[in-house]
Amino acid sequence: MAAEEVPVGDYTLPLSQAEVVRQGSDITMIGWGTVIHVLLEVATMAEEQLGVSCEVIDLQTIMPYDSATIEKSVQKTGKAMVVHEAPLTQGFGAEIAARIQESCFLHLEAPIQRVTGWDTPFAYIYEPFYLPDKWRCFEAVKKLRDFM
Numbered sequence: 848m849a850a851e852e853v854p855v856g857d858y859t860l861p862l863s864q865a866e867v868v869r870q871g872s873d874i875t876m877i878g879w880g881t882v883i884h885v886l887l888e889v890a891t892m893a894e895e896q897l898g899v900s901c902e903v904i905d906l907q908t909i910m911p912y913d914s915a916t917i918e919k920s921v922q923k924t925g926k927a928m929v930v931h932e933a934p935l936t937q938g939f940g941a942e943i944a945a946r947i948q949e950s951c952f953l954h955l956e957a958p959i960q961r962v963t964g965w966d967t968p969f970a971y972i973y974e975p976f977y978l979p980d981k982w983r984c985f986e987a988v989k990k991l992r993d994f995m
Contacts, residue, residue: 865913867920871902874991875920877943878930879906882979886930889984899992909939917943918950925956926991930979935963957994960987 868883869890876886883905890901902920906912921927927947929940944959962979969977 860907862908863911863913865907865916866905867902867916868905869901869903871900871924873900873924874926874928874988875902875904875917875924876928876930876984877904877906877917877940879909880932882930882932885979885981885984889981889988892981892985893988897988897992899988901988912943914946914950917947921947921951922954925954926994927951927955928960928962928984928987928991930962930984930987932964932978934966935961936966938963957991960991962987 869887871890874893876890878886883903886901886903890903893899893901902924904916904920917927927944929943929947931938931940933939935941938961940961940963944961947959948955962984964977964979
């Protein structure tokens with residue numbers, strides 16, 4: 848369960864403006880929605896167990912999305928990981944990965960990792976096994992760290 852401060856009065860979030868919720872220097876982690884809490888936990892695990900500093904970006908909106916914040920971060924870290932709950936095939940993370948590849952190719956030090964739901968139908972009772980969890984994300988961090 849997540850608990851955060853929420854404004855008491857009316858408020859709006861600007862469309863297409865991502866938020867860097869955790870600064871880092873080694874890997875860029877991109878997500879939206881509930882996976883942000885998973886990414887923040889994984890970023891802490893990565894720092895404590897692997898000595899890897901992860902930058903976590905919450906897109907907040909995916910149409911339009913903030914490609915400039917993603918590009919700036921990936922150019923800084925050289926490594927990117929996109930996480931979302933939809934299936935791997937035709938998930939929105941593929942669009943983000945393609946954009947990173949187009950705009951940051953010469954800065955990439957490892958293949959972009961995608962951690963997503965599985966490409967299969969599932970009964971909702973099995974949702975905990977379907978959704979990306981901290982262990983799958985942590986494995987992706989290790990792959991990025993160990994590339995070459």
